[in-house]
Amino acid sequence: MQQSKVGLDFEKVEHARGVARKIANQVQDFVGNYTTVAVERTICRLLGIDGIDENEVPLPNVVVDELRSKGLLGQGVCFFLGNAVLETGKTPQQIAEAITAGQLDITQMPMHKAEEIKAALQPFIDENVARIRARRQRREHYIETIGEGSKPYLYIIVATGNIYEDVVQAQAGARQGADIIAVIRTTGQSLLDYVPYGATTEGFGGTFATQENFRIMRKALDEVGEEVGRYIRLCNYCSGLCMPEIAAMGALEGLDVMLNDALYGILFRDINMQRTLIDQYFSRIINGFAGVIINTGEDNYLTTADAFEEAHTVLASDFINEQLALLAGLPEEQQGLGHAFEMDPMLENGFLYELAQAQMLREIFPKAPLKYMPPTKFMTGNIFRGHIQDALFNIIGQWTHQGLQLLGMPTEAIHTPFMSDRYLSIENAKYIFNNMKNIGDEVEFKENGIIRQRAQKVLDDATKLLEAMESEGLFTALEKGIFADVKRPKNGGKGLDGVTLKAENYFNPFVDIMKGKK
Secondary structure, eight states: OOOTTTTOOOOHHHHHHHHHHHHHHHHHHHHHHEEEHHHHHHHHHTTTTBBOOTTTOOOHHHHHHHHHTTTTTOOOHHHHHHHHHHHHOOOHHHHHHHTTTTTTOOOOSSOHHHHHHHHHHHHHHHHHHHHHHHHHHHHHHHHHHHHHOOEEEEEEEEOSSSSSHHHHHEEEEEEOOEEEEEEOOOGGGGGSSSSOOOOOOOOOSSSSHHHHHHHHHHHHHHHHHHTTTSEEEEEEEOSSSSSSHHHHHHHTTOEEEEEHHHHHHHHHHBBHHHHHHHHHHHHHHHHHHHTEEEEOOGGHHHHOOOOOTTHHHHHHHHHHHHHHHHHHHHHGGGOOEEOOOSSSSTSHHHHHHHHHHHHHHHSSSTTTTTEEOOOOOOOOOHHHHHHHHHHHHHHHHHHTTEEEEEOOOOOTTTOOOOHHHHHHHHHHHHHHHTTTTTTHHOOOOOSSSSSHHHHHHHHHHHHHHHHHHHHHHHHHHHHHTTTTTOOTTTTOSSSSGGEOOOOOOOHHHHHHHHHHHH
């Protein structure tokens, strides 16, 4: 029986997990009946369709919009593309090019039998599934041969807006000691209902997530990884209106970590909850198959809600995200569930409360590579205090065996960090991680002390919240503003018009091939 350092009752933990499972099952009962424009575009990409037309509209959008405009998207792109392959002898890519040229209407062809349609697509399915599988094997081979950093992985960000400048900064960060490079996505891209094409050199607050940018950065990190003798993981974002599409592009180009959380998009980008929960399911199936660690966004709740009072909402959301991920076949070992060091630094004993919560999460999700986020809300222009706040955050990360430690910067809230700022952050973490390496194995917590009481209270409060949510469901809870003090309507937000009920001929072969498999 697992022993808890913070005195958790694991029967209570399993009860809370069971309630979260019921909430997730309610969501899945809804999700299974629908598809979206993003899901169908993703299927196009997984069948080999890529590129743009003369107006720079991505070809997957062209195909999906053609079906949608005729009210036929519910039948699914596979049904019409497979039939067109049989009729014309063309590849899906050639069919997409003919559609955009106005030379082909795939909805007006004689229809073949379902088995024949599925068989016609199989070579294209096999080709791209093999590409993703090879990418996963390539990662695993690198780790077996040159190795990787120890956990907590040192996780840093680059955000210049120019992919080629990002490469310079990313390689510098890897040489300084980083294990994960996250290329921050340009502001607002999550609200685009298409994926930009090609390499990009202009972005605000980050760089566009495109397949070519993924390829460029993956190549650069492989080069520097061989140089430093350590595999460097690449992280990007597949949240937003193109969640499953970007997951597929990341899988094809060998990304290792992806921000992937529908709740984040609902709360902080006002994306319709129905749309993004449907999209999330398919995106997590793809990430699971590709061996990608997902990052969830619970840490963001504490930037709008009070981190001391609302800590239980983070745990409740982690429980739900865990169950939604498992329903998509994404194993615990790939679930970078989120939390954060965000309490007011002037709060008496705040460090003890933060330590209690981090240890609690580590014990409740023992297999998950938890994503621990640095202080941001209370960072100011005082770089010296900020550096100390980051040091305290790093101490807890090592103490409680976090998985992914996103390093804070002393200049947070002042400007986009210089490479020298990043060096200070990495030096801070490396010093603490080495100097306090085994502190978590050595120190026990006082019975009925502040730390134990805090952990137990957060679990109890999270359980009560989950129990209240079970009776009304996740959709209603989000309408009431349960998470982050942000209310969102079930039938409001961006992207709802891209949701379609599945029709009688609908099929998505990638779910069966990828779900829960390697």
